[in-house]
Amino acid sequence: MQTQKTLGIIKPDAVEKSHIGEILDRIEKNGLCIIAMKMKTLSQAEAAEFYDIHKERPFFNDLVSFMSSGPVVIMALEGVDAVHRYRQIMGATNPQNAAPGTIRADFAESIDHNAVHGSDSTETAARELKFFFNEDEICPRLVTQDRH
Numbered sequence: 304m305q306t307q308k309t310l311g312i313i314k315p316d317a318v319e320k321s322h323i324g325e326i327l328d329r330i331e332k333n334g335l336c337i338i339a340m341k342m343k344t345l346s347q348a349e350a351a352e353f354y355d356i357h358k359e360r361p362f363f364n365d366l367v368s369f370m371s372s373g374p375v376v377i378m379a380l381e382g383v384d385a386v387h388r389y390r391q392i393m394g395a396t397n398p399q400n401a402a403p404g405t406i407r408a409d410f411a412e413s414i415d416h417n418a419v420h421g422s423d424s425t426e427t428a429a430r431e432l433k434f435f436f437n438e439d440e441i442c443p444r445l446v447t448q449d450r451h
């Protein structure tokens with residue numbers, strides 16, 4: 304298994320409910336390293352560009368409004384099989400289908416207010432990391448073994 308980087312976001316609903324600490328704890332306890340992090344409120348234009356792939360979907364406008372409705376925490380994560388591992392920690396997009404113990408099962412209330420984002424492939428991760436972070440903002444750590 305390869306060391307990878309992925310992009311995670313703690314969405315406005317989870318920030319508003321003060322779940323930042325618990326979510327970061329789950330990420331770290333599951334063997335992923337936080338190698339960059341920033342908190343900001345996205346503009347509508349930034350949110351629309353980030354979710355450009357969904358622009359034809361009926362929920363796009365609601366998604367953009369929600370993602371720019373308050374501060375988010377944007378994280379670069381690193382670890383063995385990080386893309387898939389973080390998706391597993393997050394749980395299914397619809398919290399009603401999310402496995403027990405996942406972030407979305409425990410902190411999300413609905414499919415449109417679902418607490419976290421995570422890149423869905425290494426290609427997406429590379430694009431999303433570049434969207435939010437400059438090279439010099441990322442502090443990679445050598446992960447030499449699976450800490451799971």
Ligand code: GDP
Pocket residue numbers: 362365366395396414415416417419420421423
């Ligand atoms: P993710 O990778 O699990 O976040 O899911 P997607 O990339 O498919 O969708 C991006 C985000 O759009 C999701 O996290 C949801 O917040 C939202 N979304 C996806 N599908 C739906 C839907 O059918 N209805 C609504 N209202 N929102 C959706």
